[in-house]
Amino acid sequence: MQVWLDFPCTERDTSGAPRIRQRFAQPTRLLIAHHLAEVSTVLAAVETAAHAGQWCVGYVAYEAAAAFDPVLQTHEAHAAGSLPLAWFAVFDEATDWPNQSASSTTPATYKTNVWQDQTSPATFAEHFAEIKAAIARGDTYQINYTTRLKSTFAGDALAYFQALHRGQPNGYSLFIDTPDWQICSVSPELFFDWDGYTLTTQPMKGTAARGNDATSDATQAARLRQSSKEQAENLMIVDLLRNDLGRIAQTGSVQVPQLFELQALPTVWQMTSTITAHTRPNTSLVDIFRALFPCGSVTGAPKVKAMELIRTLESSPRGAYCGALGVVRPHANGKGKGIQATFNVGIRTVVIRQGDAECGIGSGITWDADCTAEQREFRAKQRFLGRAAQPFALLETLKLENGTIWLLSEHLQRLQHSAAHFAYVFDLAQVETTLTDVIERHPQGAWRVRLLLEANGQSHAEAFALEPNPASIRVQLAHTAIESDHEFLRHKTTQREVYAPFQPTTPAYFDTLLWNERGELTEFTKGNLVLEINGKAYTPPVSSGLLPGCLRQQLLQQGKLQERVLYQDDLRRAEKVWFINSVRGWLAVQTSLEGA
Missing domain, CATH: 3.30.470.10 (Aminotransferase class 4, branched-chain amino acid transferase, N-terminal domain)
Incomplete structure (x- = not known):
């Protein structure tokens, strides 16, 4: 058994390090709850162990909610195949998490297959309509609706976690490896941090996909920052958590020092807010979970009605996903009780069990939400899985x-x-x-x-x-569109699956010319496109979805090329068509393209 932990340190932490990056092995004992009645007992034992100088690392599952308040509805806690409701490993000591270096051995291998959404687009639309109807009736004003993605997994789970971690390096990451199951959590969201006195929570609501280049990325961030719909979604959860914190806070101590901040994650922009409070004397870890769990950002508001509707719409337990994963450790603080508890919100979390992998994806749905836009947000949030599907160079x-x-x-x-x-x-x-x-x-x-x-x-x-260049080449036009915002189009890697469906259908063709979902020409699978129109040379912009080739970049800097969105009509009226890259240079393309 092994546990790897990488959490940011808080401002109140006196260690001087920016992050807690620890590795654990050989626990002295395990604290496990399989039944609701055992959850509070486990958390109390965790707090006692931390006061005694031990580190406790683990999780509380979403289905443990009723252990803190019986009115909070979830799926059955003992559903087939589910993990324990709460699980913590207790360690006497922690060792440093080694940094990667060029002297490291070759990484172990692993592979996930295509992730399959267990909710069809039709079912998603049906559930979306039911949520909008519930909001219209006044039952709720926000629901965090989630779906499950499933895949198969083979190989080294630690190597997979490390790949996920590289894709989300600044969040609250935790890897738990047991003989029966593994959890790979790279959540960017803080559930709560507590030093026995000051309690901080940081809900994350409001999402926008990252742009394909600096200009579009800045545009996406500005739209999110100025979106009244996203701000309203975030504020609803801020208000919910302020109320939750009020149950254990000293009078007048609940504050919102940051509202609507943007956090740049590798695949999405997220809007976050920060709420703080000072806890009352004799507050326990169980008291905090009773007041806050599950985090309002993964339920919606009001929490009781939201969870009731979630139980009706979602077909399976959430488990560690949408639960809380974290660490409770000894900590010297004059105002506190000698412990520091830090938990993430269990999003961006993959659970592996017996060759199967599962990951949940969710979004907050409000009255102003649009079904198509929400489905796009779901796809944007899934991209971290594609980045880590298998090792690549x-x-x-x-x-x-x-x-x-x-x-x-x-x-x-x-x-x-x-x-x-x-x-x-x-x-x-x-x-x-x-x-x-x-x-x-x-x-x-x-x-x-x-x-x-x-x-x-x-x-x-x-x-x-290197063989000599041919005098000209034959290429074919792709028969289907390529997804323009696919991350691996903009970087040259050994991960070539995005291009695999577009390989030439016969050896007679040198390459395939691609076009995106908007009908814009993009690139060849092995080079960039240049069209000569009215004596001027044009190449598609990166925003169309393509690799910024080195020769292309040099020609743009020299003023020999201009960027312009190009379509198939431009292809038909071009005087010349060129394939260019930094190995072959310029190759003339025969203009009678198959499929054009």
Whole structure:
């Protein structure tokens, strides 16, 4: 058994470290609740152990809600296949979580298959209408509706957690590995932090997908920041939590120091607010859960009616998802009781059991919500799973000719940008040493160099003889659209599944020309597109959904290309069509495209 924990430290923490990054093994005991009557007993034992100097790490499942208030409805606590209602491992000591480095061994392998949503679009629309009807009746004013995604899992669960963690590196991350099940939680949302005196909670409501480039990303953030609908959704939960905190707070101590702040996550923008309070003397950990659990951001408001409707609409237990996962540890604080309890809201959480993986995705639905927009939000929140579907390396394909690599600085800049995006270790000197070795082994002739950068910073390169360019090439037009906001279109990696459905159907075609859901031309699967129209050279913008090629970037900087949204009509009237990349240069495309 092992547990890995990476939580931000709070302002009241005196350790001086920005984060608590600990690894645990060999617990002295396990505190487990299988029945509602046992949940409070487990939490009381957790608090006692922390006062005695031990670390307690674990979770409380969403279905434990009735243990704190019998009127809170959930699915049956003992549903088949469910995990315990509460589970904590108690440790005498913690060890540091080692950082990744280039000296690390090659990461273990794992794989998830395509995640299947257990709620069909038709059922989603039906449930959405039922929620809107409930709001119209005055039963509720916000419901956090969730669905389940399921997949199969094979391989090393820790390696999978580390990949998820790289995609959400600044949140409240916890990995629990037991012989029977594993939990990989990379939640960005704080449920509560408590030092025995000051209690802080930070609900997260309001979401927008990240943009494809800096301009569209800033636009998305501005829209979220200015959205009265998203602000209202956030404020509803702030008010709910203020009331919840009031049940255990000293009179007049509940404050909202931050309202409607934006948090930039790798795949979405999230709106958060911060609420604080000073707890009354003799408040216990059980008292805090009784007042706050489940977090209002995953129920809706008012909480009792919201959970009642959720129980009716959702077909399965939530489990650790939408529960609380965290740590209770000894902590010296003059005003407090000598412990620090920090729990996340169990979103962005995958549970693995006997080769099956499950992840919940949810969204707050209010009267102003639109069904199509909510479904888009669900898809945006799922993207963190696609990023970690299986291990991948960053990739640069370079042209080495007579000892010189063409466009080397552009390739290295792009590689560094992608490493920062995916939180991969990037050591420029180590990468340059790898390339120098390839150059010394291939001083003459033309070569195609394949440079790989692993997550731990290790780089590898190999060279292949480069065949002469053909005089022209035949390509086909894709028969279906490609999703323009797919993350792996904008970064060159070994994760090529997004391109797999668009491979040429016969060897007669050199490549396939892609177009997106808006009908915009984007790129080839192995190069960028250039159309010559009225004597001027145009290439699609990154916002259409494509890889910013190094040759393309140089030509744009030199003023030899202009960005412009292009359509199939432009393809038909173009005087010339070109395939370009930094290995082949310019290849003339025969203009009679199959499917055009």
